[in-house]
Amino acid sequence: MRTMTDGFDFTRDGEIARLTFTRPEKMNAITYGMWSAIPEVVARVEADPAIKVLVLTGAGAHFSAGADISEFQELRSTADAAETYDKAVDGAVAALTASRKPTVAMIQGNCIGGGCQISVACDFRFAAEGSRFGITPAKLGIVYHFDSTRRLVSLVGPAHAKYFLLSGELVDARRAREIGLLNDVFPADELEASTAKFVETLASRSQASVRGMNRIIEKIVAGQQEADAEVDEIRLGALHGEDYAEGVAAFLARRPPKFTYG
Template sequence: MTDGIELTRDGDVARLTLARPAKMNAISYEMWSAIPGLVADVEADAAVKVLVLAGEGEHFSAGADIGEFRDLRSTPEGVATYDKAVDAAVDALAGMSKPSIAMIRGNCIGGGCQLSVACDMRFAEPEARFGITPAKLGIVYHFESTRLLTELVGPAQARYLLLSGNLVGASRAREIGLVTDVFDDLEAQTGEFAATLCSRSQTSVRGMNRIIGKIAAGTTEPDAEIDALRDEAARGEDYAEGVAAFLERRRPRFTYR
């Protein structure tokens, strides 16, 4: 296991925890590099239906560990290598078929916000703060992360966040679409929503999650993959069970994992 990041499972839900509380869960190069493999483990684990991304302690993450930058980002080659690890982590989260939830306490800044935006949903406590700060470091933000952010909040708010580097509170983040919802009891209410996702047809959840991702990436018409997802669902056990449960007025017992 890589220092500073932990993967655990509780029933149907996996939790990926940024675990450097003494440094407000600042993300090291090794942590960035470990994320794709851990996400692949979640995708491959048939017992897992939902991934929750969280930070240990009072904060989600203060961002990338800038203390490493003089050594790891001191040359163009070093920048390229470091950015490749960041991009791979973002792509792994954004490309998941299983739904992902960022559960956010305290500060969610820089690379921490970057990871949260790569998740499907972001739930925050009322005291959480958000900011994306490349303009404070002379960095031009990653293309894919800029696309994901712009998709969430629109060009004007993406410019506000990226060009100013200003922080916004949870209520403002929800207003602009950066946060899905704000919960007073973050742990319990996030757990309840994860349980709801786990109770639904996983054929539906993963198929629709994939189609939404393709639309966000620019797909404008059904393609062979989309047609196959819908055809397989129509022929699948979950569809037969869902219709039968509705007609019999009972809860469905979905079996697909």
């Protein structure tokens, strides 16, 4: 299955969906229309029982150089216009962070500004050696979004978050992994295969566990300190689900589990 939209390409291959930014001539700069369409893509993935993981990547040499600044004079020229634009960005980030199905950013080249913001909103980030990362609001006189700042701090800590946001300086993939921004770094010619192997692992696990724990972790990142009724419901539902019974039976029989939860 393949769907084309201005600025990106949405495809599905079995259990894996892929959202590819397709503006390589602009280093995959993200337009207002692209920001606005991302929640629809995530909702489609969440609603499709056959899809287990969403991979985000960029066509050509780069993941994304950030928001398309050429639109700013028209779309962010007044306070009201900037607020409208920011709502689209916030909506895209919120959709990705709220997704119970895992999201994986597969990164090559530049991952800067809004591109880095998108990657941080994903659950996992894998990058090719030579990739570059940066978040540059201080170069534009912009104060970064609250939720994206919180998520960045949760990944790299306040000191490294301040380095990114206050300096606007770029770091390479090796340094990005050292500070916790990346899960792993691979040679460029191994990125696709290595990411695919991890994605296959995610798809093979109990989806009741994966999606339930993903939701609980997001609540913790958002500042929740204790379990609530939703957490209790997630855990109780898993305990009475088919995946739990299959997981225990497979463990006792010393065989691989065959999970059926969609």
